[in-house]
Amino acid sequence: MSTELEASAQAKVTAETLTINEIFYSIQGESTFAGQPCVFVRLTGCDLRCTYCDTEYAFYEGKRRSLDDIIAEVATHSCRLLEVTGGEPLLQKRVHPLMSRLADDGYTVLIETSGAHDIGPIDPRVHRIMDLKTPSSGECARNRMENLPLLGPRDEVKFVIGSEEDYAWAKAQVLAGVPGWADRVNAILFSPVFGKFTPLELATRVMADALPRVRMQLQMHKLIWEPNQRGV
Numbered sequence: 001m002s003t004e005l006e007a008s009a010q011a012k013v014t015a016e017t018l019t020i021n022e023i024f025y026s027i028q029g030e031s032t033f034a035g036q037p038c039v040f041v042r043l044t045g046c047d048l049r050c051t052y053c054d055t056e057y058a059f060y061e062g063k064r065r066s067l068d069d070i071i072a073e074v075a076t077h078s079c080r081l082l083e084v085t086g087g088e089p090l091l092q093k094r095v096h097p098l099m100s101r102l103a104d105d106g107y108t109v110l111i112e113t114s115g116a117h118d119i120g121p122i123d124p125r126v127h128r129i130m131d132l133k134t135p136s137s138g139e140c141a142r143n144r145m146e147n148l149p150l151l152g153p154r155d156e157v158k159f160v161i162g163s164e165e166d167y168a169w170a171k172a173q174v175l176a177g178v179p180g181w182a183d184r185v186n187a188i189l190f191s192p193v194f195g196k197f198t199p200l201e202l203a204t205r206v207m208a209d210a211l212p213r214v215r216m217q218l219q220m221h222k223l224i225w226e227p228n229q230r231g232v
């Protein structure tokens with residue numbers, strides 16, 4: 001093969017691959033899909049460093065895999081709910097054809113994203129679960145506020161709350177989003193940082209304020225398995 005052909009073949013392989021940290025079958029632990037069996041595709045890499053991050057192993061560890069190979073592994077599980085997560089899955093552009101192909105195949109596709117990148121190019125069939133990073137995450141400045149007008153009735157916005165200040169900030173964001181994104185989305189999720197803000201503290205505030213569309217959630221997978229267990 002000529003050098004030119006080799007280079008072109010290599011470029012094609014690179015274009016049709018993603019760096020994958022892990023693919024596993026578990027219970028969806030957050031969002032309105034919580035409690036349902038779900039296949040997870042975790043992509044490698046994240047450009048944020050949230051203080052409470054529990055997937056630091058996904059920052060660098062991973063293997064390049066073709067979209068065909070990923071889809072074939074997903075299909076070994078008899079489950080039609082699939083979540084693309086990370087790390088930050090939107091850092092790899094080939095995530096878009098992956099999600100579109102899975103939606104074409106009849107999967108219900110979710111994506112969990114930090115909210116620091118443009119959600120506009122995501123296939124409209126995909127349910128977007130987008131964080132708004134609270135102050136104690138250390139990454140509040142990275143929230144891409146231009147995403148808010150793009151949110152629609154399939155989408156869910158998640159606040160991970162680790163302090164009183166975080167709760168007050170999240171409440172202010174929700175109130176500022178009405179009318180607007182906060183009454184367009186499917187749900188607004190308030191989740192306590194495991195070990196930092198107790199479920200009782202959060203429940204007390206959620207009940208007192210009864211903010212529109214806000215629902216409290218716990219990370220179900222951390223209650224079922226060990227808090228730092230991988231592949232669940």
Ligand code: SF4
Pocket residue numbers: 046047048049050052053054055056086087088114
């Ligand atoms: S965005 Fe997610 S993966 Fe990235 S540092 Fe924050 S919690 Fe960890």
